[in-house]
Amino acid sequence: MDYVIEMLNIRKEFPGIVANDDITLQVQKGEIHALLGENGAGKSTLMNVLFGLYKPEKGSIKVNGKEVNIEDPNVANELGIGMVHQHFMLVDTFTVTENIVLGSEPSKAGTVDIKAAEKEVQALSEKYGLNVDATAKIRDISVGMQQRVEILKTLYRGAEILILDEPTAVLTPQEIKELIQIMQDLVKEGKSIILITHKLKEIMQVCDKCTIIRKGKGIGTVDVNETNPTELASLMVGREVNFKTDKTPGSPTETALSIKDLRVKDSRGVEMVKGLNLDVRKGEILGIAGVDGNGQTELVEALTGLKKSSSGQVSLNNNSIYNLEPRKVTEAGVAHIPQDRHKHGLLLDFPIGENMVLQNYYMEPNSKNGILNFKKIYEKARSLIKEYDVRTPDEYTKARALSGGNQQKAIIAREVDRSPDLLIAAQPTRGLDVGAIEFIHSKLIEERDKQRAVLLVSFELDEIMNVSDRIAVMFDGQIIAEVKPEETDEQELGLLMAGRKSEKRGEA
Amino acid sequence: MFSNRTFNIVVPLISVVLGLLAGALIMLAFGYNPVAGYAAMWNGAFGDAYFLGETVRQVTPYVLSGLAVAFAMRAGLLNIGVEGQVIVGWLAAVWVGTAFGMPPVVHVIVALLAAAVAGSLWGFVPGLLKAKLGVHEVIVTIMMNYIALYLSNSIIRSLMTDGSDRTDNVAETASLAAPWLREITFFSRIHYGFVVALLMAFTMWFVLNKTTRGFELRAVGSNPFASEYSGMKVGRNIIIAMVISGGFAGLAGAMEGLGTFQYASVSSGFTNIGFDGIAVALLGANTAIGVVLAAILFGTLKIGALNMPTEAGVPTELVDIVIALIILFVASGYIIRWAFLKFSKEGK
Numbered sequence: 001m002d003y004v005i006e007m008l009n010i011r012k013e014f015p016g017i018v019a020n021d022d023i024t025l026q027v028q029k030g031e032i033h034a035l036l037g038e039n040g041a042g043k044s045t046l047m048n049v050l051f052g053l054y055k056p057e058k059g060s061i062k063v064n065g066k067e068v069n070i071e072d073p074n075v076a077n078e079l080g081i082g083m084v085h086q087h088f089m090l091v092d093t094f095t096v097t098e099n100i101v102l103g104s105e106p107s108k109a110g111t112v113d114i115k116a117a118e119k120e121v122q123a124l125s126e127k128y129g130l131n132v133d134a135t136a137k138i139r140d141i142s143v144g145m146q147q148r149v150e151i152l153k154t155l156y157r158g159a160e161i162l163i164l165d166e167p168t169a170v171l172t173p174q175e176i177k178e179l180i181q182i183m184q185d186l187v188k189e190g191k192s193i194i195l196i197t198h199k200l201k202e203i204m205q206v207c208d209k210c211t212i213i214r215k216g217k218g219i220g221t222v223d224v225n226e227t228n229p230t231e232l233a234s235l236m237v238g239r240e241v242n243f244k245t246d247k248t249p250g251s252p253t254e255t256a257l258s259i260k261d262l263r264v265k266d267s268r269g270v271e272m273v274k275g276l277n278l279d280v281r282k283g284e285i286l287g288i289a290g291v292d293g294n295g296q297t298e299l300v301e302a303l304t305g306l307k308k309s310s311s312g313q314v315s316l317n318n319n320s321i322y323n324l325e326p327r328k329v330t331e332a333g334v335a336h337i338p339q340d341r342h343k344h345g346l347l348l349d350f351p352i353g354e355n356m357v358l359q360n361y362y363m364e365p366n367s368k369n370g371i372l373n374f375k376k377i378y379e380k381a382r383s384l385i386k387e388y389d390v391r392t393p394d395e396y397t398k399a400r401a402l403s404g405g406n407q408q409k410a411i412i413a414r415e416v417d418r419s420p421d422l423l424i425a426a427q428p429t430r431g432l433d434v435g436a437i438e439f440i441h442s443k444l445i446e447e448r449d450k451q452r453a454v455l456l457v458s459f460e461l462d463e464i465m466n467v468s469d470r471i472a473v474m475f476d477g478q479i480i481a482e483v484k485p486e487e488t489d490e491q492e493l494g495l496l497m498a499g500r501k502s503e504k505r506g507e508a
Numbered sequence: 509m510f511s512n513r514t515f516n517i518v519v520p521l522i523s524v525v526l527g528l529l530a531g532a533l534i535m536l537a538f539g540y541n542p543v544a545g546y547a548a549m550w551n552g553a554f555g556d557a558y559f560l561g562e563t564v565r566q567v568t569p570y571v572l573s574g575l576a577v578a579f580a581m582r583a584g585l586l587n588i589g590v591e592g593q594v595i596v597g598w599l600a601a602v603w604v605g606t607a608f609g610m611p612p613v614v615h616v617i618v619a620l621l622a623a624a625v626a627g628s629l630w631g632f633v634p635g636l637l638k639a640k641l642g643v644h645e646v647i648v649t650i651m652m653n654y655i656a657l658y659l660s661n662s663i664i665r666s667l668m669t670d671g672s673d674r675t676d677n678v679a680e681t682a683s684l685a686a687p688w689l690r691e692i693t694f695f696s697r698i699h700y701g702f703v704v705a706l707l708m709a710f711t712m713w714f715v716l717n718k719t720t721r722g723f724e725l726r727a728v729g730s731n732p733f734a735s736e737y738s739g740m741k742v743g744r745n746i747i748i749a750m751v752i753s754g755g756f757a758g759l760a761g762a763m764e765g766l767g768t769f770q771y772a773s774v775s776s777g778f779t780n781i782g783f784d785g786i787a788v789a790l791l792g793a794n795t796a797i798g799v800v801l802a803a804i805l806f807g808t809l810k811i812g813a814l815n816m817p818t819e820a821g822v823p824t825e826l827v828d829i830v831i832a833l834i835i836l837f838v839a840s841g842y843i844i845r846w847a848f849l850k851f852s853k854e855g856k
Contacts, residue, residue, distance in 0.1 A: 306736060327739025336737070344737040347730045354723075358738040367720045 002065060004029045004192050005050070005081075005161055010059035012045055019045040020056070023218035025194075025211050027161065032183055032193045034203040034224070036236055037213035043196050046213065047163050050194075051083050052076040082154025083163040088146050092139040096132055097121045100153045124155055129185050143293075144175035148182065162186065165196045169459075171291075180206050198236070200229040201490065214238050247445045250469045252284035256453035257303075257422050262312030264295070264302040272298040273309075274477035280422065285444060285454040287468030287485075289461060291497050295477040296457045297339060300426045303455075304336045305329040306344075316422055330359055335420035337411055339427045339457070345411045346399045353381030353395035356414045388413035389439070405436030412443055423447050426457045441467050461490055475499045516793040519841030523791075524805065527834030534829060535822060544820040549827070552815020553808040559815070561689065561696025565768055567807030569594070571705035572760035573785025574792055574799035575712050576627075576753045580645075581794045582716055583749030584729030589634060589649025590757040591782025592656030593627035597758025598779075599660045600626035601765040602772040603668065605678025615681035620704065620762050627758020628751040630656060635750030639743030645750070653778065661774045674773035684767040699767035706800070708756055713796035715752070725749050757782060787835050806831065 005027040012020040019042045027033045037043045048054045050061065052070040060067055063079045070076050076083075090099050097118045105112045106120075121134040130148045138146060147167060154162055164183075168176045183193055183206055195207060203210050203224060210227070212219040212235045219235050257280040264273035272295040280286045290296055301307035303314060305326035314322040321332050330336075338344035346355050357366050357377050365376045381395040390409045392402050399407060408428065415423065425444060429437040444467055448454050458464050464471055465485050473481045473496040481496045532542035553563045573590050580587035587593075601623035610618060634648035668675050677683075684699040716722035727735045728745040736742050760781055765772055788806055792798030813827030 304737075325739065325741075326737060330739055338737060343731075343733045345734060347727055347734050349730050350727070358727075358734070361723055361738075362720050370720050371718055372720055372723055 002029065003027060003062070004064055005194070006062040006065075007046070007050060008060050008062070010046060010049055010056045010061075012042075012049055012054055012056045018216050020049065020213075021216045021218075022059075023211075023213060023216075024221075025218075026221070027192050027194060028209075029192055030187050030190055031208040032187055032195055032206050034207040034210040035194055035196045035213065036198060036200075036203060036210055036232060038198060038236060041213045041236075042216040043213055044165065047083065047165065047194070047196060050076070051081060051163065077157055077159075080158055080160035081163065082157060082159025082161070084147065084150040084154060084165065084167060086165045086167075086169060088150055090138045090146060090149060092137075094138060095134070096136050096138065096141070096149050096152075097134045099138060099149060100156050104157070121152065121156065124152060128152075128155065128182065128189065130182060142175075144171050144178065147171070147175075147179070151182070151186075159191070161192045161194065163194045163196065166198075167195070168197070168199065168202060169292075176202075200232050201494070203232065204229060212236055247467075248449075250284045250448050252281035252469065253451065254282060255279045256282045256317055257455065258313075258315050259303075260313040262299070262302065262314060263310045264298040264307060265310055266298055271310075272477055273302065275312075276474075276478055278472055278479050280453045280455050282421075282453050283448055283451040284469040285448050285456055285467055287456045287458065287464040287471045288474050288479075289464045289471050289493055289497055290459070290474035292459050294474050296426070296459075296474055299474070300336070300339065300424055300457055303329070303424060304334060330418075333421035335359075335415035335418055335423045337408075337415055337423070337425040337428045339430070341404075341407055341411055346407060348400040349398055351396045352385075352390070352392050352399045352402060352410055353378045355399045356381045356384050356395075356410060359414060359418060384413040384417060385410075405432045405439075408432060408436060408440065412440060416443060416447060419450075420452065422453045422455065424455045424457070427459065428456070429458075429460070429463060437463075461493055465490070465493070473497055516795070516798070520791050520793065520798070520802070520838055523834055523837030523841050526837045527830055530833045530837075531826065531830035535826060540822045540826075541820065545816055545822040545826070548816045548819035548822065549809070549812035551812075551819065553812035555815070556694070557692060558694040558696045559811065561693030561698035563807050563811045564702055565696065565698050566811050567803050568699075568701040568705045568767070569760040569763045569781045570784060570788050570803035570806050571702075571800055572708060572756050572763060573781045574788030574803050575708055575785075575796065576756035576760065576782075577785045577789035578792060578794040578796070578799050579712055579716070579756060580631075580749055580753035581789060582729050583725040583745060584732065585635075585638070585645050585746065585749055585753070587631065587634075587649055587750065587753050587757075588646050588786070589630065589652045589782070590753070590760075590785045591778050591780070592649070592653035593630040593754045593757030594761040594764075594779055594782045595653075595656040595660050596630045597623035597627040597761030598765040599663060599761070599772050600758065601682075601762035602675055602678055605682030605766055606668070606676050606771075609679065610681055612681045615679060616684060616766065619678070619682045619766055620759060623758040623762035623765070624755040625758070627754040627756070627761065629754070631750040631752075631754020631757070632747060635747040638750075639746045653782075657775065657778060660772070664772055664774050668772075675771045677770045678766055682766060683770060684763070685770070697768050699763075701763040701767040704759060704763070705803075708759060709796045709800050712756070712799075716796075721748070757785070760785070787831070790835065791838050 003026045007023065007025040010020050010023045023046055025046065035043050045054060049056050052072045052075050061070060062068065068079060097114060100121050101117045106117050107113060118134045125132040125134065130152055132145060132148050132152055151162065167179060171179060187193060197203060207224045209221055210224050210232065211221040214236060259276055259278045262273055262276045263271060266272045276299065288296060298307060302309040305324050305328065308323055312322065314320065316332055316334065319332060321329050321334065324332065342348060354377065357380065361367060361372065365373055367373065378395050385392060385395060388409050390413060391406045428440050444454055444456065456467060468485050471483050471485055472479045473493065475497060476499060535542040535545050552559055554560055573594060576590045576593065577587055601619045604619040604622040630652055634645045634652060637643040637648050638645045664675055665671055684701050686698060686700045689698050690696060716726060724740045724745050725748065727740060728742050732742045784806060788799055788802045792802035809827055809831055813824045816822040816827065817824060
């Protein structure tokens with residue numbers, strides 16, 4: 001068998017941890033090879049080794065059968081390895097072509113020959129059916145298109161092996177479909193693709209082979225044709241996966257949050273929430289499923305007062321909280337675990353203890369007559385840190401110094417401790433390890449069991465399926481269906497998220 | 509690894525030493541004796557009671573203009589307009605000091621308040637524009653400096669006097685003059701202003717570190733998004749920060765108007781008190797105590813430098829070079845820390 005890429009028995013250590021331990025990855029020419037593993041399993045580390053960003057302690061890398069020493073990304077480029085990162089590396093104000101030639105500009109008499117480059121880029125785009133306008137500015141094109149520019153960039157530089165890092169995380173269902181088509185075209189042209197992902201569905205759909213990594217260890221490589229999602233999942237997690245978090249059924253009572261015909265525009269003035277109706281009852285977790293960009297962010301911001309709605313009604317326990325300021329919303333009994341914990345959730349340069357009073361620093365006993373009582377603030381922080389098992393050297397440590405999971409625990413401690421009537425959790429487990437995820441899910445369920453209403457917004461289907469008592473599917477600014485997690489499956493939800501009403505249970 | 513606080517102390521200290529060393533090298537290079545040069549500077553700042561008095565006088569407005577810059581900086585705002593706020597404060601203080609008759613103590617307090625209010629007003633405008641329209645405070649404050657300068661000149665010439673270049677002296681009741689202090693310092697221009705400056709340094713420390721408002725101001729400076737999320741009114745805090753900052757700056761102007769000079773005069777250029785305040789705040793790491801220490805250093809260098817040509821034949825410009833070098837080293841100190849943190853993070 002001839003492999004284009006062979007990574008044999010790779011071991012990569014970081015101080016204190018072994019990120020890759022004896023991992024072998026062999027990719028044949030013209031195949032789409034999945035690299036599957038949980039967050040933090042070591043996928044990115046392995047790819048960074050291949051791309052020359054890290055040096056492995058053990059193991060060897062062969063490209064086209066020849067042993068190579070990839071010292072830096074330039075060497076990787078020369079060997080025909082191209083990487084499309086999850087976060088695009090594009091200059092917003094430059095055109096597609098300018099971005100693609102950046103760093104290897106074709107020059108004519110000392111000036112950049114952009115016309116020649118444009119022609120070349122356009123030709124490449126047509127050859128692989130990428131449908132990219134070489135003269136468009138990056139800021140004017142969609143995220144999906146930007147991703148294709150990244151792909152084009154690697155092709156322009158002569159890549160034969162493309163590494164795609166979680167490429168579908170930012171895409172809409174249509175864009176995912178187009179991307180899959182592009183990937184299939186690329187392999188037809190003789191390219192090879194390594195697809196980094198933790199989404200089983202995609203692997204089953206497009207991949208030929210799948211290499212699984214679990215906690216830094218190579219578990220093995222399977223033929224996708226000879227496996228199924230359940231097997232892949234258990235290989236990935238290392239135990240029988242029952243896909244369900246342990247929880248008893250909830251006992252919802254009357255309506256807590258009621259949203260009627262809500263309309264919200266985003267910062268550009270485009271309407272993102274288009275007449276949305278939704279009820280959340282006390283004692284239930286309502287999960288909003290949907291692909292990123294269908295108005296979830298705007299909905300949450302409107303509910304929590306961070307963004308003004310243009311029209312509609314929102315009430316909590318029959319009191320209107322429509323277009324209130326954030327503090328009034330908070331005081332009305334809403335807690336909010338924000339989607340972006342670094343941007344909204346924390347003052348990273350403040351001590352973690354002070355971050356824990358961010359919602360009530362101005363109230364007694366934290367503050368009296370305008371003077372803060374740091375003794376009480378830190379007393380409270382200490383007890384919360386203990387209760388929620390926030391791992392930090394002490395309560396005076398800056399929030400920045402904590403791991404993502406512990407930062408999130410601190411936020412949850414702050415929000416849940418106020419005994420809110422409604423807890424809004426937006427992407428509460430994004431980027432966290434399995435332990436933290438389980439903790440956070442159990443806290444959400446605990447809140448529900450205290451007869452509080454929980455609104456969970458997540459782009460992860462698994463999370464929605466596992467935690468919710470009821471699922472509302474959001475598409476194009478509206479709730480287009482409501483389903484029960486025990487009565488649906490990923491297939492149906494996926495279709496709904498793509499905007500197609502299911503035939504069986506379409507009624508909202 | 510250094511903690512943040514240690515770093516804020518160590519970096520300026522090393523920078524000062526490096527700046528002085530570099531200054532010594534430059535003196536050597538130009539054929540001057542650095543030991544004699546620095547000895548002359550020391551004598552010129554602390555040599556006898558007169559010099560000490562003058563140094564204290566010079567330090568006083570630096571403390572206040574440094575506090576003004578530092579306070580705004582803690583709320584995430586770069587107040588370049590301290591200069592203009594100093595000018596309007598100076599003018600307002602002298603106006604109250606010359607135009608009204610009031611009992612002693614009351615008069616000087618009213619004059620100081622007028623200076624603070626004038627400075628606050630000058631800070632309020634850019635604060636409001638930033639809060640409501642998102643106009644960058646740097647642009648507006650720079651422009652406000654020129655408005656302050658020429659407006660002040662015009663008011664002195666056409667409203668407060670009949671085409672004269674300087675106003676009358678302020679009434680004795682409004683003066684910050686401290687006769688007994690002047691006497692024991694061989695008639696230096698020292699005045700009670702340093703008490704005001706130290707009180708304000710304490711005020712800044714207290715407001716920022718102990719009050720709920722100060723917590724909000726620092727929060728907004730650190731992360732406006734998280735501040736908004738937690739229900740703070742970002743715009744209002746921006747305005748408050750600029751108003752308080754302008755108030756400190758206005759008082760710095762009053763130090764000159766009611767203390768050092770006792771009058772206001774038409775000026776062709778800026779006082780530089782406000783601009784030097786930026787350097788003082790940077791060197792003082794935007795903390796109250798740091799600003800006081802940095803102001804003492806700056807005042808000492810400025811006053812001590814005056815003695816260098818006479819005693820050691822070293823031109824005063826050299827001191828400006830030394831000050832500039834110190835700033836350079838402080839600034840690169842922060843770059844070093846930034847690089848240090850960045851690489852230690854990546855190494856993980």
